[in-house]
Amino acid sequence: ELKVEQNPLFLSMQEGKNYTIYCNYSTTSDRLYWYRQDPGKSLESLFVLLSNGAVKQEGRLMASLDTKARLSTLHITAAVHDLSATYFCAVDGAQGGSEKLVFGKGTKLTVNP
Amino acid sequence: NAGVTQTPKFQVLKTGQSMTLQCAQDMNHEYMSWYRQDPGMGLRLIHYSVGAGITDQGEVPNGYNVSRSTTEDFPLRLLSAAPSQTSVYFCASSYFTQGNEQYFGPGTRLTVT
Numbered sequence: 001e002l003k004v005e006q007n008p009l010f011l012s013m014q015e016g017k018n019y020t021i022y023c024n025y026s027t028t029s030d031r032l033y034w035y036r037q038d039p040g041k042s043l044e045s046l047f048v049l050l051s052n053g054a055v056k057q058e059g060r061l062m063a064s065l066d067t068k069a070r071l072s073t074l075h076i077t078a079a080v081h082d083l084s085a086t087y088f089c090a091v092d093g094a095q096g097g098s099e100k101l102v103f104g105k106g107t108k109l110t111v112n113p
Numbered sequence: 114n115a116g117v118t119q120t121p122k123f124q125v126l127k128t129g130q131s132m133t134l135q136c137a138q139d140m141n142h143e144y145m146s147w148y149r150q151d152p153g154m155g156l157r158l159i160h161y162s163v164g165a166g167i168t169d170q171g172e173v174p175n176g177y178n179v180s181r182s183t184t185e186d187f188p189l190r191l192l193s194a195a196p197s198q199t200s201v202y203f204c205a206s207s208y209f210t211q212g213n214e215q216y217f218g219p220g221t222r223l224t225v226t
Contacts, residue, residue, distance in 0.1 A: 004155075033215075041207075042203065042219050043156075043203065043217040043219075045214040045215070088198070090156075100158055100171060101146075101156075102158075103148075103156040105154060
């Protein structure tokens with residue numbers, strides 16, 4: 001059974017600082033997704049990582065995937081208040097198409113001025 | 114495109130009542146799914162469908178039924194609501210090939226008293 005663990009679950013950081021969110025998963029997969037959720041809102045896709053060593057960047061966020069270590073990271077560079085949200089990783093452990101995504105519990109990020 | 118739409122946005126039910134949560138997408142996506150989100154639990158897959166006429170169970174299917182008569186629609190039925198089904202429900206859709214991120218609807222907040 002695929003399990004996905006994120007840490008930390010809560011992260012409070014100051015503007016301008018850097019930090020990394022970790023996503024570990026328990027079974028082989030080379031398809032990992034990062035989503036953002038603002039309070040009371042739906043989920044917004046951030047990154048799709050499809051192979052070992054994949055790295056994607058958008059603004060102050062950079063995501064990477066190490067399938068051998070079963071680990072993905074979401075790195076935040078010079079945080080700003082607008083990045084405050086909950087971030088979820090999700091792993092697709094199925095063969096074939098997108099089936100049965102398993103989500104981590106989320107990391108609630110608060111960026112303080 | 115309207116994307117993924119869900120109705121209603123809010124619903125209060127009494128224990129034992131039944132209801133249907135509606136989900137529709139206009140992106141011609143083959144894959145559709147239902148998740149529930151509970152505090153501190155991330156998202157958990159209830160049921161999913163890889164095309165019209167094909168449905169399967171996810172992680173937490175008990176107490177819910179689905180059907181997929183058209184590509185566009187994927188309703189979720191609660192047969193006899195229980196307080197444990199109080200949650201926020203999200204519908205999502207995607208193309209059924211590897212590496213396609215899921216697009217989420219705005220959610221339905223359900224309270225069962």
